[in-house]
Amino acid sequence: VDDNVRQSLVEFLKGMSSNGQIDPSFGWNLTSDPCKDNWKGVTCDNKTNNFVKKLTLDNSSLSGFLDASTLCNLDSIASSLNVLNLTLNKIGGVIQADLGNCKQLTRLSLGGNQFSGNLPGSLAMLSNLKQLDISNNQFSGDLPGFGRITGLRMFLAQNNQLTGEIPEFDFDNLDQFNVSNNLFKGPIPADANRFPVSCFLGNPGLCGDILQIKCPLKKKKLLSKDQILMYSGYAALALVIIVALIIVCCLKKKKVEKVEAPSPKNKVASVDDVVVDKTSILTSTEFKTDISRSEFSLNSESALVSSSLIVLTSPTISDLKFEDLLRAPAELIGKGKHGTLYRVIFENGMVLAVKRIKDWTVSTDEFKKRMQRLDQTKHPNVLPPLAFYCSKHEKLLVYEFQQNGSLFALLHGIPKGQNFDWASRLDVAAKIAEALAFMHRELQGDGIAHGNLKSSNIMLKKNMEPCISEYGLMTVDPQESSLDSNGNSLIAVQKTKDSASNAFKADIYCFGVILLELLTGRLVQSEGVELTSWVQSVVREEWTVEVFDKSLISEVASEERMLNLLQVAIKCVNLSPEARPSIDQVVAMINTLKEEEDKSLILYEP
């Protein structure tokens, strides 16, 4: 086991040992190996005996605090740890948000301790959790959105001081559930009625049939006469202020036009002026010339360049200015069919990715609306836009730069498909499907599909979690054809007629192509042969096993589950959009496979 893992585990246990002294009988020390030297409560994978899978430290006389930052901020632990069991100890303090980085946890047992404070929202991101026990502590505050964890089978939270309403869990999926003796209020969700009444008792504010307490009807609050008078007074005042502002603005504008009229040179301040004036340390000539060459222009009314960059809700770049963006050194990362991507490095060490979108005929208003909708639609596996710039001729989008590159690079880069085992590939497929389903659900009404889904648009975050990038940056043109340099997402669109509804179906096709890349490790197009046709011809000839990536075959990964995932992929790449499954069906199929895989791993372990 890696030295860092050994050190982090020792630090982690020290945090829970009285006076920071680890009981020697645990065997946890810096001179032995957690997997090979029988550390108490440590279980490692039985294939290589190198990765820590379980920490079972229940009933072990531990106290102190849970040092989640030491445990879960180390990738080599976070990416392998499935079980953390600390029940029946005397560990206290609050739970750090870092616990949410232990993304592979399927079981988290903290029951019977002295934990207190609010549960961090990051725990709701533990999407692999099957069992969560926080019972018999002193937790307070509202529960984070645990309802989002679709595979949860057990949720025990009795005997705390938790408040708020009971979240909408997937109750059909839960085998065990208990929230008794807390401070929950409001109606018990209808689907939760199948659990015995004892699971809800001891919450003075809960109501519902099972408790034989009627929930009060929610009445629409009517405004009183006084309130109506008061609000209409406010409205009238606001109207007067708006009219006054409009008049002042019109007068000012006239004055400016008068002063500037004689000199046509002053009429338009081109961005060249701005760049030349302010970008002395701009090192990317490509960026500079590109911007300079563009017809990007700012008229005198909007010469305040900084105000034109719209920073969305990201706290990290809240004071970013357009000048800062132009002034910082920029490196050209890649040119795709739809634009150019720059890596922009700031003095404070921040690194951003700036996408310059090419030839998108969407109106400025439409673009702004789209960006605002995307900003409101956040999912942990979708990279959010941080800021955007938009004029008639120029559209720039700012994202956080992802150092770990893309799924495309992981699969096809050098060394090829390195350390990318079957379980991780299935996990990527499941997470991308869930994220796409979420975005489709939220944005169906606005008609915003991804539009350009491909493996180079799946980025890998710091903890190697996959996330979809560039969602909604393309409106699909059904006439568009031909392949781009990496992928063929456009083919899906070309084969469809009605672009509005089919943009979502095209995403399904593109997702199917990503599944094929994961399964075969092959490029979407190689030596003129399309991956989809190649796979279909091999399957037709009944040589199906030949399609799989050689490294998966040598790993003795489950052939049956690989075949099942191949079936899902083939359904997705059906040339008829109507015949493709819905994204929810895709999610259900992949999650079933993932559950089977998880079960087989548990059976496989000692």
Ligand SMILES: Nc1ncnc2c1ncn2[C@@H]1O[C@H](COP(=O)(O)OP(=O)(O)OP(=O)(O)O)[C@@H](O)[C@H]1O
């Ligand atoms: N936020 C990011 N951080 C790091 N690299 C990124 C980021 N977004 C994209 N990339 C990488 O930059 C490269 C160029 O991206 P870009 O989106 O311009 O091209 P593309 O995806 O190949 O084509 P298209 O124009 O069709 O989107 C790709 O390899 C992509 O994986």
